Amino acid sequence: MYVLDGGRISIASLALGIAKGAFEAAAKYSKERYQFDQPISNFQAISFKLADMATEIDAAELLILRACELKNQHKKVTLESAMAKYYASEVAVKVANDAVQIFGGNGYTKEFPVEKFYRDSKLCTIGEGTSEIQKIVIAREVLSKF
Secondary structure, three states: OHHHHHHHHHHHHHHHHHHHHHHHHHHHHHHHOEEOOEEHHHOHHHHHHHHHHHHHHHHHHHHHHHHHHHHHOOOOOHHHHHHHHHHHHHHHHHHHHHHHHHHHHHHHOOOOOHHHHHHHHHHHOOOOOOHHHHHHHHHHHHHOOO
């Protein structure tokens, strides 16, 4: 379990990097792409997507940092690593999906980076235990405290 816990933190960190890359690409594109004589970042639908993406990325990063800190202290991190891996990998998929939406048709082509972020993000929900397995681990760990 100790090795799995470390692996989950690694996958969570990978997912975080993918999410950050997709977010950065989408934010930049939203300021460069114009519709109706203004950048699409001015539209509420786009700006709300970006706000959600930024918030979820930050929350994922905090979960990862907590798991890392506990691991560095040589404490048990089964719950924290499962939470970090589960949340960060799901966030990566959501952020990559939203980035593709922001890019529109361009987001699905290999000419833009978000297509690769979109493909790569899904792997994070599978490696070192699927999201469903993480939920089992999280529930088991939480319920063992009662």
